[in-house]
Every structure is written in structure tokens, then in C-alpha cells.
Amino acid sequence: MATTLTLLAPLAACGSGGDGIPTINVYYAPEQNFQQVVDQCAGQAQGRYQIAYRILPRGADDQRVQMVRRLAAGDTGMDVLGLDVTWTPEFASAEWILEWTGDRRTEVETGTLAGPLESARYQGKLYAAPKNTNTQLLWYRSDIVSEPPKTWDEMIKAAEALKAQGKTYQVITMGAQYEGLVVLYNTLVASAGGMIINEAGTEAVMDAGAVQALALLQRFASAGITNPSFTNTQEDDARLQFQSGQGAFQLNYPFVYAAMAEAAPDLLKNVKWARYPAVDPNVPSKVTIGGYNMAVSRYSPHPELAFEVAACLRNAEHQLFSAVHDGVPPTIERVYDDPQMDEAYPMKNEILEELRDPAVRPRTPAYQNVSTVLSAGLSPPQDIEPEKTANKLRREIQDALESKGVLP
Amino acid sequence: MSQAAATAAASNQMRSRVGKARLSEGKRAERRLAWMLCAPAVIVLAAVAAYPMIYAIWLSLQRSDLKFPQDQKFIGLANYVTVLTNQYWWSAFGVTVLITVISVAIEMVLGMGLALVMHYTIVARGTVRTAALIPYGIVTVVAAFSWKYAWTPGGGYLAELTGGAPLTERPSAIAIIILAEVWKTTPFTALLLLSGLALVPDDLLKAASMDGATRWQKFVKVMLPVMKPAILVALLFRTLDGFRIFDNIFVLTGGANNTSSVSMIAYNNLIKGLNLGIGSTMSVLIFLTIAIIAFVFVKLFGTAAPGSDTGRR
Numbered sequence: 001m002a003t004t005l006t007l008l009a010p011l012a013a014c015g016s017g018g019d020g021i022p023t024i025n026v027y028y029a030p031e032q033n034f035q036q037v038v039d040q041c042a043g044q045a046q047g048r049y050q051i052a053y054r055i056l057p058r059g060a061d062d063q064r065v066q067m068v069r070r071l072a073a074g075d076t077g078m079d080v081l082g083l084d085v086t087w088t089p090e091f092a093s094a095e096w097i098l099e100w101t102g103d104r105r106t107e108v109e110t111g112t113l114a115g116p117l118e119s120a121r122y123q124g125k126l127y128a129a130p131k132n133t134n135t136q137l138l139w140y141r142s143d144i145v146s147e148p149p150k151t152w153d154e155m156i157k158a159a160e161a162l163k164a165q166g167k168t169y170q171v172i173t174m175g176a177q178y179e180g181l182v183v184l185y186n187t188l189v190a191s192a193g194g195m196i197i198n199e200a201g202t203e204a205v206m207d208a209g210a211v212q213a214l215a216l217l218q219r220f221a222s223a224g225i226t227n228p229s230f231t232n233t234q235e236d237d238a239r240l241q242f243q244s245g246q247g248a249f250q251l252n253y254p255f256v257y258a259a260m261a262e263a264a265p266d267l268l269k270n271v272k273w274a275r276y277p278a279v280d281p282n283v284p285s286k287v288t289i290g291g292y293n294m295a296v297s298r299y300s301p302h303p304e305l306a307f308e309v310a311a312c313l314r315n316a317e318h319q320l321f322s323a324v325h326d327g328v329p330p331t332i333e334r335v336y337d338d339p340q341m342d343e344a345y346p347m348k349n350e351i352l353e354e355l356r357d358p359a360v361r362p363r364t365p366a367y368q369n370v371s372t373v374l375s376a377g378l379s380p381p382q383d384i385e386p387e388k389t390a391n392k393l394r395r396e397i398q399d400a401l402e403s404k405g406v407l408p
Numbered sequence: 409m410s411q412a413a414a415t416a417a418a419s420n421q422m423r424s425r426v427g428k429a430r431l432s433e434g435k436r437a438e439r440r441l442a443w444m445l446c447a448p449a450v451i452v453l454a455a456v457a458a459y460p461m462i463y464a465i466w467l468s469l470q471r472s473d474l475k476f477p478q479d480q481k482f483i484g485l486a487n488y489v490t491v492l493t494n495q496y497w498w499s500a501f502g503v504t505v506l507i508t509v510i511s512v513a514i515e516m517v518l519g520m521g522l523a524l525v526m527h528y529t530i531v532a533r534g535t536v537r538t539a540a541l542i543p544y545g546i547v548t549v550v551a552a553f554s555w556k557y558a559w560t561p562g563g564g565y566l567a568e569l570t571g572g573a574p575l576t577e578r579p580s581a582i583a584i585i586i587l588a589e590v591w592k593t594t595p596f597t598a599l600l601l602l603s604g605l606a607l608v609p610d611d612l613l614k615a616a617s618m619d620g621a622t623r624w625q626k627f628v629k630v631m632l633p634v635m636k637p638a639i640l641v642a643l644l645f646r647t648l649d650g651f652r653i654f655d656n657i658f659v660l661t662g663g664a665n666n667t668s669s670v671s672m673i674a675y676n677n678l679i680k681g682l683n684l685g686i687g688s689t690m691s692v693l694i695f696l697t698i699a700i701i702a703f704v705f706v707k708l709f710g711t712a713a714p715g716s717d718t719g720r721r
Contacts, residue, residue: 065680072474072682094474094682232576365475369681399490403473403683407676408496408668 022302023050024309028082029063029292030055033325041312049305060084060179064368071096071297078297079306080313083128085119085291085360086367089201092122093365097295100126104307111316115358116331120293122363128293131314132328135287135354136187137273137347139242139250139257144168148274152188152216155249155277159225162248172241173251175221175230177379182361182371183288184251185378188213190286190359191279196374197397201364204397206390214378214386216279221381231380243267251276253290254347258327273347275354286359291331329355369400372407461695467688474682487689496673497690504669507582508650511589515646516639518590519597526598527605544595552659555588559660578665585667588656593649597642604638605631644705648698670694 028034035053042051056063067081071094083091091097100108108129109117116130138155140148144167149155155171162169174180189196194209220226227233227241235252242250243264250256260268278285294310296303312318319330324344329351330336336348345351362370373396377389399405471483491497522540529536543551558566561573574580608631616626632639654671661667663676674694678687 061680068474068682069679090475090682094477369683403471403476403479403685404486404490405681405683406491406494406496406673406686407681407683408499408663408666408673 021047021050022305023052024079024302024305025052025054025077026080026082026309026313027054027056027067027078028080029060030058031322031326031328034322036325037313037318037321040318041309044312045308049302049309051309054078056082071299074299076299076301079300079302080310081295081297082131083293083295085116085130085133085289085293086371088120088128088293088295089122089363090365090367091295092125092127096298097127098298098300098303098307100129100307104311107311111332111334113331113333113355115289115355115360116291116293118360119289119291119363128295129310129314130331131292131294132319132322133289133291133331133355134253134329135289135351135358136183136251136253136276137350137354138276139252139271139273141168141248141270142272143270144248148272149249149277151278151281152220153281156220156223156225159248160223163225168245168248169225170227170241170247171220171225171249171251172227172233172238172247173230174233174235174238175226175379175381176232176234176237177375178234179371179375180234181378181381182374183290185213185217185374186288186361187276187286187359188216188279190288191283192216193280193283197362197364197370197401201362202401204394204401206394206397211386211390213279214384214389217378217381218384218386221384231382254329254345254351255327257347273350275350284357285354286357287354288361289355289358291328364401366400366403366405369405369407370397373397373400373405376408464688464691464695467684468692470685472684472688474684483685487685488693491686491689491693496668497670499666500668500670500673503582503667504651504653504671507586507589507653507669508647511586511593512643512646512650514586514590515594515597516643518594519601519642522594522598523601523605526602540598541595543592544599546592548592548655549659551592552588552656555584555591555656556660559584575661576665578667581661581665581667585653585656585660588660589650589653592656593646597646600642600645601635601638604635604642607638608634640705640708644702647701647705651698651701652694670697 026038038051038053042049045051056066063082064084064087067078067083070078071091081091081097083097088097092099105126108120108126112130113133116133117126120126120128120130138148144162145158149158159169159171174184186196189210192209192212194207194211194213195205196210197203198205221230227238227246229237229241233241235255238250238252239256239259241247242252242256243260245267257268257271257273260271276285276287294314296306296310300306314331316330316332316335319332320335320338320340322328323330323335324340327344329345333352335341336345336352341348361367364370374393377393377396378384396405468487469482469484470480471486472480526533526537526540556575558564559575561567567574574584612630612634613626616630621629652671653669654675657663657667657669657672658675663669663672668676670690671694674687674690677683677690681687
């Protein structure tokens with residue numbers, strides 16, 4: 001026993017600097033200018049602790065696997081974790097992240113947009129602080145389309161009409177078998193007023209709205225108005241297709257704006273944006289949000305400091321910095337009022353409008369499995385048979401929720 | 409020291425004097441000693457092999473999901489029902505069998521050719537043998553990355569040659585996985601077969617020549633039968649190895665487009681999905697399949713032992 005302790009002692013010391021100042025390890029996705037945010041927060045600590053930015057792999061799956069594997073083993077080397085919005089329930093349910101309580105909770109909840117905040121909650125408790133969010137807009141060519149379509153029905157008909165006239169007509173968006181397809185479907189379901197999984201995240205619903213969304217997705221994919229490689233398209237492919245002038249419409253994240261400004265400034269002159277099209281003409285669209293939340297590991301040797309660091313990394317000042325320099329939309333509403341935002345985000349009003357009334361992806365610890373089942377079941381979208389597909393998905397999602405699902 | 413030597417000498421004297429009854433007692437002591445000498449190895453093996461295996465079997469009988477730590481419970485064979493009725497599992501099983509059968513078949517043929525080359529080279533024998541073994545000396549993951557880049561459009565020289573993105577379609581992706589597997593392990597097969605070739609007595613070949621056998625006849629009627637044990641060992645090793653294929657697929661496709669093997673899918677459910685129950689069930693099923701393959705081969709071995717062969721010849 002004594003030997004074990006002497007062996008462990010130097011290991012424990014690794015968590016802190018040689019001079020006794022603890023180091024808070026922040027595990028976060030690669031973000032070009034995030035190191036500057038980290039440095040500023042470290043400066044504010046006035047020597048009480050140091051912060052190390054440990055850059056996670058680029059792929060979301062790889063990020064999750066690294067954190068999950070280490071947390072399952074009780075690794076004490078991780079303090080602050082950057083979680084994709086869909087992971088919060090999983091990490092919270094597995095008891096890997098600490099709840100935000102008291103003043104800290106109030107601080108996070110004050111002024112944060114409802115949608116992103118919802119993604120940081122699990123079973124009524126707050127488990128993370130939203131750092132940035134994201135949402136898709138409708139981008140269209142004003143030299144081809146005079147008035148942006150309000151609904152999917154209008155958009156499909158407009159594209160069909162353009163095609164009949166021999167003009168540029170494609171509607172470009174993400175349709176490959178991956179998370180992006182799930183996001184598209186989730187947006188359609190929420191906009192149709194439907195549900196995939198119940199509020200508590202315990203039961204597969206797949207109601208009438210979900211079936212309507214399946215029918216719409218099938219109609220869209222088989223109307224002959226998508227890009228030929230729609231079923232193999234991810235975010236960046238969609239950007240490239242639109243940027244090279246193939247599309248009249250594009251449904252994608254705001255990053256395409258900055259990319260076009262750099263690579264296709266001539267095209268950009270004719271590109272305008274609008275709120276994502278609705279499903280029901282009387283109900284505005286509800287668009288699925290993405291983004292990252294900051295959480296504190298249960299195995300952190302310095303949880304108090306870790307909470308402080310997490311709060312600092314996502315405070316209003318730093319969200320503004322990241323929005324302007326790294327193009328990630330803020331989660332704190334008043335940040336959008338800053339004049340610096342006008343230049344970087346000319347579309348900020350449309351973004352904010354969508355963020356105030358968003359769709360959140362099903363919140364269940366088994367989201368990873370549910371998403372896999374969904375993307376496999378929805379792909380390829382032109383082969384969807386609404387009722388039949390809905391029944392199959394309902395069964396498979398229920399299995400996934402009961403740990404009976406098998407991941408491919 | 410000297411005391412020990414003295415006792416040993418004394419006991420020797422005693423043994424030779426007293427005869428058989430005492431001798432068996434000595435033997436028993438020897439056996440005890442043998443057990444004690446083996447014990448450390450047995451304990452280590454039990455700790456590193458038996459315990460995890462038993463633990464995996466135990467986990468496979470539970471709903472054990474790190475995402476739902478509160479819901480852990482014993483559910484009997486339900487996980488086995490889930491996995492064995494699942495299309496993804498059978499798809500992965502099919503892919504694994506396909507890759508194993510095709511790659512092992514190609515490896516055996518190429519390996520035999522390579523073994524013959526290595527065996528009959530007269531000049532620079534050492535260089536030839538070393539050169540042939542290089543692919544086997546390269547770490548699989550590193551080799552897999554080279555293949556991946558070579559087949560990736562926009563820079564990959566093989567992708568430029570053929571056009572398109574072969575790793576994104578199922579048939580071509582599986583073909584590339586087989587290619588990488590064959591390239592990597594043919595030298596290993598050749599090495600095993602080379603040891604078999606060395607067993608073929610020169611006299612036998614000379615006698616066959618005297619009888620007017622052609623080269624092909626010598627190969628089929630003399631060499632192959634004598635080499636049979638070595639061939640079977642190579643076949644068994646490669647089949648077991650092939651069935652567990654993981655690294656090449658992990659790097660080349662990551663299991664996309666239904667190219668997962670059973671090991672890949674077990675990894676996905678265990679590590680990515682955190683579902684210890686389902687993942688362990690898959691591990692146990694892989695273990696059982698491998699045990700069955702080994703059993704069949706060993707049985708085959710028994711019937712095809714060199715002794716019985718002589719009778720037939």
C-alpha cells in the first residue's frame with residue numbers, strides 16, 4: 001500500500017506546475033484564434049493558475065471518442081471540456097460532468113439565448129455553459145431569384161420553374177449519410193410541428209409531423225432540382241457547389257459567406273440571404289442549432305477553478321472576439337448588438353431571429369446511436385417511403401434508447 | 409550451498425539404493441516443482457487472458473451501457489438475440505468472411521510463388537529474402553495510411569491513374585482493403601511456406617526427375633504433399649489473422665459504406681457507443697468464430713498429418 005502511494009505521488013503532482021501553480025487543462029476543438037482567448041483568461045487569473053489549451057482532433061467523432069475513453073477511465077488530466085451540443089445529455093447521464101449551480105448557473109443563464117441554453121440542460125439541471133451556436137440560412141442568387149421563397153413548397157416550385165426555363169435552378173444542401181442529413185430532417189420535423197423523440201428523451205414518437213417531414217424530404221430529393229451529388233454532399237461540398245455557380249439556392253451555415261467573400265467576390269454581389277424556408281406557410285421555420293458548450297469534468301482535481309475558466313472562455317467579451325475572428329455565432333444575445341458584429345455578420349438579424357425560435361436535436365444520452373439510426377434510415381432520401389420508413393425508424397430509435405441498438 | 413549439494417548427493421544415493429517406490433516419490437516431488445515453476449506463468453496468463461475473457465462473457469449477459477449507469481442489469485442472452493438478428497452485424501460478418509477468404513486465397517498463391525523465389529535464388533539470396541520481407545516489417549497503420557493517400561483523389565497517384573474516389577464505394581473500397589491486406593501479409597505467408605519448402609528432401613525431387621516428372625508434376629505430386637503441414641499452418645494463421653482484420657479498415661474507410669468488419673463494429677459499439685453489453689457480446693461472438701475456425705483446422709490437421717499421407721502415397 002505504501003509503495004503504491006509513493007508511486008502515485010509524482011503522478012498526482014503532474015496536474016500542477018512545478019512551482020505549485022495548478023494548470024487547468026482545456027480540451028477543445030481546433031479553433032484558429034482560441035489560444036488568444038485562453039491567454040486572456042489565464043492573464044485574468046493573476047497567477048493563481050495556468051491554462052493549457054489541449055487541441056482535440058478536427059472530426060467531431062474523434063473529439064468525442066477521445067474524451068469519452070478518458071472519462072470512462074477516470075482520467076484526472078482533463079478539467080474543462082468542449083462538448084458538441086448533442087453530447088451534453090450523454091456526458092451528464094454518465095456522470096462525467098459536474099452540474100452548474102448557484103451563482104454560476106445564474107451567470108450562465110442570464111442573457112443566454114434560450115435554444116443554446118436548452119442544449120446545455122439535462123433533466124432540468126444545467127450541465128454546461130453554451131460557448132457558441134450555429135444555424136443555417138437560406139442563401140439565394142438575387143440575379144436569378146427576385147423574391148426568396150418562404151416555404152419549402154415555394155422553393156421546390158421556384159426551382160422547377162427555373163429548370164423549365166433553362167436557368168440555373170439547383171437547390172444545394174447537405175444530403176450525405178451523416179449528421180448533416182439528421183440536422184436537415186430534424187429541422188423539417190420541428191418546422192412541421194412534429195417530434196422524433198419525446199421531451200424526456202425516453203420514447204421514440206415519430207408522429208404525424210415526422211411523417212410529413214419524411215414525405216417532404218423524399219419529394220425534395222426526387223424532384224430533380226438538387227445537385228447530382230446531393231446524396232454525397234457535406235457542408236463544404238455544398239459551399240463549393242454554390243460557389244462555383246451551380247445553384248440558385250443554398251441551405252447552409254453562415255461560414256459560406258466569409259468563404260465566398262474570399263474565393264468568389266463577384267458571385268457574392270448577387271448572393272442574398274433569408275430565413276430558412278418553413279414547412280407550414282403559417283408557421284415560421286424552426287432551424288436546428290449546432291455549436292459548442294463548455295463543461296467541467298467530474299474527475300478534475302480543481303473543479304472550482306475549472307468552472308471559473310469555463311465561464312471566462314465563454315463570457316460576452318470572448319464570444320465577441322471568437323465571433324469576429326473565428327466566425328462562430330455567439331450564444332449571449334447582447335453580443336449581437338456590438339457594432340463589430342455588423343461587419344463580420346451582415347446576416348446577424350436573420351441568425352438571431354432563427355436562434356430565438358430554434359429546433360434542438362433530440363436530447364437523450366443515446367443521441368449518438370439515435371443519430372446513426374436516423375442517418376442510415378434516411379439515406380438515400382429519394383428512397384424514403386414515409387409511413388414505412390417512419391415505422392422502421394420508430395422501432396430502431398426505441399431499440400437505441402434501450403441500449404439494444406447496434407451501431408454499424 | 410555446500411549443504412544443499414550434500415543433501416542432493418545424499419538423496420541421490422538413497423534413491424539408487426532404495427529403488428522404485430522411493431523413485432516415484434522423487435518423481436512426485438519433481439512434478440510439484442514443475443507445477444511451482446509453471447505457476448507464475450499460469451497466474452500471469454489467468455490475469456491477462458482468462459479474467460478479461462470471463463469478464464467479457466459476464467458483461468455480454470447484462471444491459472451495461474456507460475450512458476445509462478443506473479440501468480445496469482442482468483438480461484441473460486438478450487444481447488445475443490439483438491446482435492444475431494441485426495443486419496449491421498451480418499453485413500460486417502459477410503464483409504469479414506469475404507475479405508478473409510479472398511485475401512487468404514491470394515496470399516497463399518503469391519506466398520507460394522515468393523517462397524519458391526526465395527528458396528531457389530542463387531545470387532544475393534539474403535538480399536532477396538530481406539527485400540521480400542519489407543512489407544511485413546512496416547507497421548500496418550503506416551502502410552494503410554500510404555494506401556489511403558494513394559487512393560485519395562486530388563494528390564493520390566493511384567486515384568489519379570484510375571479516376572474517381574474508389575474508397576467511397578463499397579466494392580472498390582473492399583477491393584482496396586484486400587489489396588492492402590495481401591500486400592502486407594504475403595511475405596509472412598511466404599516465410600511460413602519457405603520453412604515447408606526446406607522440408608522437401610532433395611533425393612525425392614531427384615528421384616522424381618529420374619522417373620521423368622515435369623517441373624509442374626514435381627511441384628504438385630512431390631512438393632505440395634510434403635509441404636502440407638506447413639501449408640495448413642500458414643492457412644490457419646492467416647485465416648485467424650484475417651478474420652480479426654481491423655487496422656486496415658479503420659484507416660482506409662473507417663467502416664463507411666458498409667465496409668466494417670466484425671472487429672470494427674465491435675469497436676464502434678464498445679468505444680464509440682459505450683455499450684459494453686452489446687460490444688462484449690460481439691467480442692464473445694468473434695472469439696467463438698475464431699475458436700470454431702481453429703477447431704476445424706486442427707481437426708483437418710489430424711486427418712492430414714504426414715503419417716497418414718505416406719500411406720496414401
